Amino acid sequence: HLIAAACDDGGVRLFAVEGCEEGMHYSRSLTSYKERALAVCWHPNGHAVVVGGVEGLAHVVDVTTGRELMRLTISSSTRSVACLWQLLVLPDGTIVSGDSEGAVQFWDGHFGTLLHRFQQHQADVLALSAAPDGSSVFAAGVDAQVAMFSAISNDTAAGPGPTGSSRSWAYLHYKRPHTHDVRAMATVVLHGDQAVLLSGGVDSQLIAYPVGAFLQQHPVRLSKAPQRPLCQLALGGTSTPAGAGRSQGSESSRKPRQPAAAPALPPRLLCAHNDVCDVWQLAQAGSSSSGSGLEGGHEQEGDAVELVVGPRHLARIKLGVSSRVVSAAVSPDGRFVACCSSSGAARLYQLSTPAGPGSSGAGDADVLPSVRRVSLPAEAGSGVLRVALTNSHLITTHSDGSVSCSSLPDEGGPRPVEESEEGHEGDEGRAAVQLVGRLQLEPASGSLRHIAPVASKPSPASWRDYHPAVGALAVSPDATLLAAAGPAGISLVRLPSASHPGQSLSRLGSKPLHTPHDSPVAALAFSADGGLLAAALAGGGLAVYDMASGQMSSWCLEHEAGIAACLDKLPGPPVGLSFSPDPRSKRLLVWSSGGFCHFDVSKPPNASPPGSKRQRSKAKPAAQPAPEQARGSNGRAVLLSDPCVYVAYLSAHSALLLEKPWEDILKCFAPPLYKHRYGV
Numbered sequence: 001h002l003i004a005a006a007c008d009d010g011g012v013r014l015f016a017v018e019g020c021e022e023g024m025h026y027s028r029s030l031t032s033y034k035e036r037a038l039a040v041c042w043h044p045n046g047h048a049v050v051v052g053g054v055e056g057l058a059h060v061v062d063v064t065t066g067r068e069l070m071r072l073t074i075s076s077s078t079r080s081v082a083c084l085w086q087l088l089v090l091p092d093g094t095i096v097s098g099d100s101e102g103a104v105q106f107w108d109g110h111f112g113t114l115l116h117r118f119q120q121h122q123a124d125v126l127a128l129s130a131a132p133d134g135s136s137v138f139a140a141g142v143d144a145q146v147a148m149f150s151a152i153s154n155d156t157a158a159g160p161g162p163t164g165s166s167r168s169w170a171y172l173h174y175k176r177p178h179t180h181d182v183r184a185m186a187t188v189v190l191h192g193d194q195a196v197l198l199s200g201g202v203d204s205q206l207i208a209y210p211v212g213a214f215l216q217q218h219p220v221r222l223s224k225a226p227q228r229p230l231c232q233l234a235l236g237g238t239s240t241p242a243g244a245g246r247s248q249g250s251e252s253s254r255k256p257r258q259p260a261a262a263p264a265l266p267p268r269l270l271c272a273h274n275d276v277c278d279v280w281q282l283a284q285a286g287s288s289s290s291g292s293g294l295e296g297g298h299e300q301e302g303d304a305v306e307l308v309v310g311p312r313h314l315a316r317i318k319l320g321v322s323s324r325v326v327s328a329a330v331s332p333d334g335r336f337v338a339c340c341s342s343s344g345a346a347r348l349y350q351l352s353t354p355a356g357p358g359s360s361g362a363g364d365a366d367v368l369p370s371v372r373r374v375s376l377p378a379e380a381g382s383g384v385l386r387v388a389l390t391n392s393h394l395i396t397t398h399s400d401g402s403v404s405c406s407s408l409p410d411e412g413g414p415r416p417v418e419e420s421e422e423g424h425e426g427d428e429g430r431a432a433v434q435l436v437g438r439l440q441l442e443p444a445s446g447s448l449r450h451i452a453p454v455a456s457k458p459s460p461a462s463w464r465d466y467h468p469a470v471g472a473l474a475v476s477p478d479a480t481l482l483a484a485a486g487p488a489g490i491s492l493v494r495l496p497s498a499s500h501p502g503q504s505l506s507r508l509g510s511k512p513l514h515t516p517h518d519s520p521v522a523a524l525a526f527s528a529d530g531g532l533l534a535a536a537l538a539g540g541g542l543a544v545y546d547m548a549s550g551q552m553s554s555w556c557l558e559h560e561a562g563i564a565a566c567l568d569k570l571p572g573p574p575v576g577l578s579f580s581p582d583p584r585s586k587r588l589l590v591w592s593s594g595g596f597c598h599f600d601v602s603k604p605p606n607a608s609p610p611g612s613k614r615q616r617s618k619a620k621p622a623a624q625p626a627p628e629q630a631r632g633s634n635g636r637a638v639l640l641s642d643p644c645v646y647v648a649y650l651s652a653h654s655a656l657l658l659e660k661p662w663e664d665i666l667k668c669f670a671p672p673l674y675k676h677r678y679g680v
Contacts, residue, residue, distance in 0.1 A: 002027065002063075004049050006037035012051050012061065030066045033059065039087045043109075050095060052084030058097060058107075070112045074099050085126050085141075090134035092167075098125030104139045104149065106169050116169045120147045129185040131211050132195055137169075138214075140182035146199055147174040148214050177219045179203045187211060190465060198222075228575075228593075229273040230325065231646035231658065234334035235581060267650060268314070270337060272328035277317040277339055279330070279351065279369075282656065284309040315371045317349055331389040332479075336374075336408060338394055340384040346396055347381075348374040348433060350409075377435045380404040385470050390479035393495060394433060397441075397484060401469035403493060405436045405505055437504040441470065441484055441491045467520055474524035474533070481508065481547075483533055485521035489514045490535060490545075509550055516552065516560075517541045525577035527586065532601065534588055536574035540567055542590060544601055555601045562605040566635035570595050582652035589655060591647040595639040596657075605635030 003015045003024060011032035015024040035053035042049055043060070048069060052058040056075035059068050074097050075082045082099040089095055093109030102121035107114055123142035130137045137149045151167045180202035187197050195211035206222045267282045286308040315337075319325060323341035330337050340346040351369040380396050388395040394406045464487040472485040475495070482493040489512030493505055515521065519539030526533055532553065535543040542563055544556040556563065567574065571594030580587040586602040599605060643665065645658040 004040050004042065004051075006040040006051055006053075008036050010035050010037050010053065012037060012040055012049060014063070030061050030063070031059075031068060033057075039084055041087045041089055043089050044091050044093065050087050050089060052087050052097065054081070054083050056082045056084060056099065058084060058087060058095065060095075072097075072107055072112055074105065076101065076103065076117070083124075085124055086128045088128040088130060088137070090130055090137070092134055094134070094167075096128055096130070096137055098128050098139055098141065100124045102141070102143070104128075104137070104147070106137075106149075118147075118149065118169075118171050120171055120174065121145065127182055127185040127199070129187050129197060131187060132189055136211060136214070138185060138187075138197055138209075140178075140185055140199060140201075142181045144178040144180060144182055144201070145174040145176045146178075146182065146185075146197075146209070148172045173215055175209070175214075175219060177207050177221070178205060194465070228643075228645050229271045230328045231272075231648075232270045232328070232330050233648050233650070233656065234268040234270070234330045234332055235650070266309070267656075268330065268334040269656070270328060270330040272325040272339060275319040275323050275325060275341075277319075277325060277328055277337060277349075278313065279315040279317075279334075279337060281312040281314055282650070283307045283311045285654065314369055315351060317371060319347070327384075327386045329387045329389045331391050331408075333391050335391075336389055336394070338387040338389050338396075340387050340396070344383045344385075344399065345381060346376060346384040346387055348376055348394060348408075350374050374409060374433055376433050377406065379435050379438065380406045380433070385468055386473045386484075388473045388475050388482065390475055390495070392479065393436065395473070395475070395482055395495070397470035397473065399469060400440075401486070402438055402440045403470070403482070403484060403505065404438045405495060406433045407436055407496075409433060436496055439493060439505040439507065441486065441493070441507075472521050472524045472535075474526055476526045476530040477528055478530055481526070481530065483524045483526070485524055485535065486512075487520075488512050490521065490524070490533070513545055513550070515541070515543050516556075522573065522575050523577045525579055525588075527579045527588075528581050529583040532579070532586065534577050534579070534590075534601075536577050536590060538573050540564075540573045542567060542574065544588075553601065555604075559604050562635065563599075566597050566599070566605050566637060569637035569639075570597055571639070576647060578648040578655070580649050580652055585652060587649075589647055589649065591644055593643050595637055595644060596647045597635060597637045600634050603634050606633040 001017045003017060005013050005015065007013060009032060012030040014027040014030070016027045017024045030049070033051075033053065035055040035057065037051050037053045039053075040049055040051045047064060048060055048062050050058055050060050052074065056073065058072040058074055060070040060072075061068055072095070074084050082101045082103075084097060084099050086098040087095065088097075089109065094115070095107040095109050097105045097107065099105075102119060102123055102125060104118045104120065104125055105114060106116045121139065121141055121143050125139050125141040127140045128137065135151050138146055139149070140146045148171075149169050150172050152170055153167055178199065178201050182199050182201040184201070185197065185199045187195055189195050197209040197211050197214070198206060199209070200206050207219045208222050209219045210217050266284055269280045269282055271278045271280065284307065285305045317337065317339070319339070319341055323343060323345075325339050326342050328337070328339040335351055337349045337351065338346065350372045352372065353367065353369045376394075380394070383398045383400065384396045385399055386397045392408055394408060396404045396406075398404065467487045470484045470486050474483045475481070480495055480497060482495055484491045484493065491512045492508035494508050495505065513533075515535060515537055517537055517539050519537040519541060521535050522538045523536040524533065531547050533545045533547055535545070537543065542556070544553045545551065546553045567590065570590075570592045572592040574590045574592050574597075576591045578589040578591075586600055588599045588601055590597045590599065640659060642659040642661050645660050647655060647657050649655050
């Protein structure tokens with residue numbers, strides 16, 4: 001296989017890629033031109049390439065002989081030369097060009113004549129793509145719009161020519177899901193011969209469009225890159241020095257604290273990004289400026305809170321440059337950290353704090369916990385999509401739609417694998433983690449066509465076709481139930497308890513819970529008492545289920561319009577959920593990238609349903625103040641000036657909010673496109 005590369009010196013170099021060898025090696029160079037080459041593409045016959053550059057010329061070059069077969073002048077005027085940013089050759093030989101004038105031009109591949117010129121873009125055209133049969137062409141660029149051009153057959157023509165001269169082209173419509181420059185587009189063919197157009201750009205969004213229904217269906221955002229860190233709080237544990245026993249967090253909440261029990265650890269936060277997993281000890285807050293503590297009940301929203309102990313970085317776990325963390329979890333007691341990489345390999349780490357004289361275990365411990373890697377059985381550590389942890393078990397979901405449960409080692413169990421012994425888990429003869437059971441939840445990816453969607457009529461390019469077998473996980477506070485969201489709905493699995501470690505996995509209910517809208521689940525969360533399960537939908541909805549009946553809760557059914565009105569105030573779809581840790585409370589935080597919304601699922605939301613009338617103001621729209629909900633109102637949306645990374649309850653009266661300033665985000669953006677006249 002040959003790869004053609006357009007170079008700054010005006011030449012086109014060919015590199016060969018062998019099937020059984022790594023990388024590629026240089027083969028030969030073609031004719032070099034004085035202008036800088038910006039674009040190159042292969043002809044469908046495989047014997048020629050089309051190359052263009054800064055002088056507004058396109059050259060068709062024979063790969064075998066290096067001879068120029070045709071030259072096209074792209075610029076519309078001799079007074080200004082257009083840069084040729086993108087080239088494309090259709091299956092019938094038609095050449096399509098996109099330049100710095102914002103023009104999309106179609107050229108006859110046999111005679112080199114201009115067939116059509118479209119000036120639909122207001123700025124440079126940077127990306128071109130076409131349907132597999134060449135009947136549609138898509139163009140995008142600096143103005144962020146994705147335009148569609150369709151071929152129209154001329155029945156009055158004498159006959160279809162080999163170069164497509166019997167077809168004319170027409171501009172149909174455009175979509176603008178991107179906010180910044182669109183730098184790249186590609187068309188892929190899924191199973192069932194369904195073509196999907198993918199686009200990506202400076203705004204770090206990967207968006208998919210169904211080629212066959214580009215005008216009828218909305219585009220789908222496949223990622224929210226740059227990916228926000230994967231964060232999780234550990235609140236329900238107690239300190240466990242080395243050599244001491246381990247206690248369940250749920251039991252400590254039900255039983256009165258004994259004097260001999262170890263003091264509770266400060267909350268720990270797991271933050272995973274790129275190939276790194278960081279474990280932090282959160283700061284401890286004292287009293288507010290008004291003199292009332294967080295738990296006193298007399299503080300007001302917005303009061304400044306003094307910190308008694310600042311945050312502390314406990315440990316950093318690195319997977320390696322070649323790996324990327326796609327899922328991470330921390331146990332409620334903060335003793336174990338699990339993660340899985342993009343290659344599907346799962347890892348488990350144990351954090352142990354050695355006991356010392358005079359150690360209180362809370363905030364005065366200066367010794368950082370030691371990090372040890374624990375070996376995993378092969379059945380639970382390969383092909384992993386998502387991970388979750390309890391105080392006694394590791395739960396992993398796999399690409400084949402199954403879920404595995406493994407028991408965590410006790411303090412006196414098998415010796416964990418040292419971090420320096422990475423990659424040698426099998427040298428001890430047995431794994432430190434024992435597999436308890438494995439249960440099949442979903443069919444493997446690629447066999448999802450038989451699943452009946454919630455909607456009455458499935459769409460031609462449904463999100464179920466490319467959704468992973470398991471997309472979101474949540475474990476109940478008592479560690480007895482697991483909720484796993486997949487293409488078919490939300491499946492409930494009964495987990496083995498700590499008192500019955502030999503109990504196997506079993507499904508709760510014969511059918512999964514269906515969401516009210518045909519949309520994938522972005523996040524799941526259980527209430528503190530385990531009686532409610534909340535699901536945030538990527539389409540902007542919220543579903544709350546009653547675990548006792550296994551049906552949608554009455555609060556969600558009766559106030560659907562009010563809930564939707566509250567969530568519509570959030571910028572972007574919801575991406576996370578957090579219930580209050582108080583078992584007597586039903587308060588829920590729903591957060592997105594631009595803010596969060598506070599609900600009490602035991603009360604109706606204070607929001608007007610869509611379409612309700614309001615009094616018109618005589619002031620201009622710019623002078624009208626933004627409507628602000630009263631503090632403490634049910635369903636109040638709090639908008640943030642900086643992007644939101646994570647929101648979660650710390651206690652019944654406090655919450656943790658992580659933001660990333662826009663200044664740090666803008667530093668990661670690619671510079672804007674500057675057109676430079678080379679040679680001047």
